[in-house]
Amino acid sequence: MRIDCDIHPGLEGTRATLLPYLDAHWQEQVTSRGIDGLDLTSYPTTMPLSCRPDWRPQRGKPGSNFALLKAQALDGLGASYAICNVLYGAQAAFDPYLAAAFCRAINDWIAAEWLAREPRLRASIVVPMQAPDLAVEEIERLAGDRRFVAVLVLVQGETLLGRRHFWPVYAAAERHRLPIAVHSGSQYRTAPSSIGWPSYRLEYYIAEAQAHQAQLLSLILEGVFGKFPGLKVVMMESGVSWLPAFMWRANKTWKGVRVEVPWVDRPPADIMRDHVRLTTQPFDAPPAQADVERLIEQIGSERMLLYASDYPHWQFDGDCAIPQGFPASLVTRMCRDNPLETFARLEAPA
Amino acid sequence: MADVLERADAPGAAAVTAQDKLKVIDCDIHPSLHARADLYPFLAKRWQHHLETYGGHLRTPFTSTTPYPRSSPLLARRDAWPPSGGPPGSNLAFMRQQHLDPINIEFGMLQVLDLLVVSQQNQEFGSALQRAINDWQLECWSRPEPRLKPSILVSQDHVEAAVAEIERCAATGNYVQVNISPRANEPLGRRRYWPLYAAAQAANLPLGIHVGGYGGHAPTGGGWPSYYNEEHHSNAHSMAAQLTSLIIEGVPERFPRLKFVFIEGGFGWVPAISWRMDKHWQRFRDEVPHVRRPPSETVRERFWFTTQPIEEPEHAGDLRAVIEWIGVDRLLFSSDYPHWDYDDAHSAFKIPLTDAERRKIFNGNARAVYALG
């Protein structure tokens, strides 16, 4: 069994795709004001990373063709299940009500046109973190639909994810056994890194790894996992290989300044091993296979990694999305056991 | 809690260890002003008045303290307050007694954080301050104590003044590097800073990038952290981002003789960012055609990293892998004296080092980078 924890069905556009899923007010806003084009700056659809050439549809946005996605992501890559994470920019809108309406529409679209048509597909609930109470409403609205297995947020928002005003979202997610999927991508509220605004998309993309780390620090040090012991967080499309050095530094700092955050009652690395998971594409690997093995050992847990293809993003060539050099025991765990443990609502047949 | 293990310790000591015999080059020592007036011999009256009235103007909420409260008063070791008075790092005699002599320091590179020259919003004031601080380093620290080497501190966002200051100080032949902040208005690879790199290269001085500064951006790409725990860790992230910016913008190629020293960021993060740059550069090559080689090759040739704060893997031996991945030639020992997360030259490295490695990390690498002869 192979569970692909991160694929990206593509959304053609607001008018082209979401209109039927918006209410009358938003339909009128969209059509009369020309509201469209919410593709994220983080992923311009035409750049090479956004779509592997042999996966790019003749017409339409990457991942937007259902038949192609089935043939390529599911059959081609051998996925027993795949979790859909839609990156259309409702999450980045400023108007909280527009964001909420568009998130609802995205979720309804995914359910109707993807999940209903293909039993191997699951999805993350896209939520408007601009207004945490509205995000909670959306979680509650869809909690009964077990095809939704996670809550999707972008790794770069306006405020760090550990902050108190987000806690109702985590309470709802924990209640419904939904992990939080923190995916690369930015709301572009602040510079995508502490050093300012990058010139190149390559720079921006590389900086996402640091954004994932900052979010983990926030979640851990603000005490989210103590407060919500059933909560898991999945870092998606993060690069992964930064993890051991990050754990060590997080531990080191906490040991010295624990007095600031005494509710963090064990080393951050231990908290991560219990609560944090990472999808494996891309995997920013050391060149030598022996070093891949050393790095995996340094992570100190075979439960943290989750198999993913990141389809249709161009992270690898060929039809095997498993990073080279991963030990066989880890591969088995990350393709089946870890995803099943993490996405509690994803029940595999006996 | 049951498995308490005693540390193997050698009290009062038998044989003199290899570390004891080695002369250490410490690439990060922080002298501080005893009082503002220490700067006055080097500061025009107009700016003395400005300092006393309007003071520094930084992009932070508070006039008299850092935005995130530190681990200890003035960021310092609690035992580093000179008995005769003044803040940690302000008394040369005490610095000799507590640090330079016992650690067998051959040379120490000065890094001045007082008044945060690098981040002053009032650019004229910043220029005046930087001249004064650079003069003060030389006259009050380096001349009386030749082991201590001054750095040319410049306010990188006022590029013209920075270039002038580099030229002024470099002409004396006394300074060992140009110093800028990793938290500037824009990523350091951006074109507006290139004249600064040209000046450093022309002066044959390495570019030292020391953590700190307030560039007007949140310490993370997702907003402002609540805790010092987070902010302190974010220094490593800023360094990784700056490494990326400099390489992706082609700065090493454009300035082929320039050496880059990353100071006080530690080094554990270096391997993963090198692998990440290499991997994704392959996918974005047509966006950045000027980057002609895998970025990791440039890291291995042109970048150095001071060792403090030393990484503390859960299994100490894992540090060996990190050193191999970076290359022992890239590491420059630093203590960060007198700051709280100081690394002691004798006990910071918790893995055995060969004599050759020890000589490189604690002396030879820095000797070469800083052309100390």
Next chain:
Amino acid sequence: MVRHVVATTSEIAPGGNKVVTVAGREIVVFHVNGEFFALRNRCPHEGAPLAKAACVAHLKSDEPGRFQRSRVGEMLRCAWHGWEFDMRTGQSFCDPLRVRARAYAVAVEAGETLAKGPYVAETFPVTVEERYVLIDI
């Protein structure tokens, strides 16, 4: 074990400490909450003098934003990296390392210290006889 006099009871003010050298070892004696505690004056992490540590409350929390203090002054926050040690037992608060199941080959060099853990600051039993503070070494 030999018993050594290290101070008189009135010599160390409450909240203060005294550093003595006994049997070739530098010892710091603390006076807090009516009791005396003695530790090796050397943090097991990187060797900082524990005499210069901040003496603070034992601090824990069961809820973000809540700060539960006890045994005020009996915890040492090391003068350098801020590691916390219980003055009474020498035990480090954070328990930084666990013994792991997997085998890991590391060599120990003479004169070098190696990070095994958990870290413990060495303590010495203290008795008070009339006016005198004594420790057993």
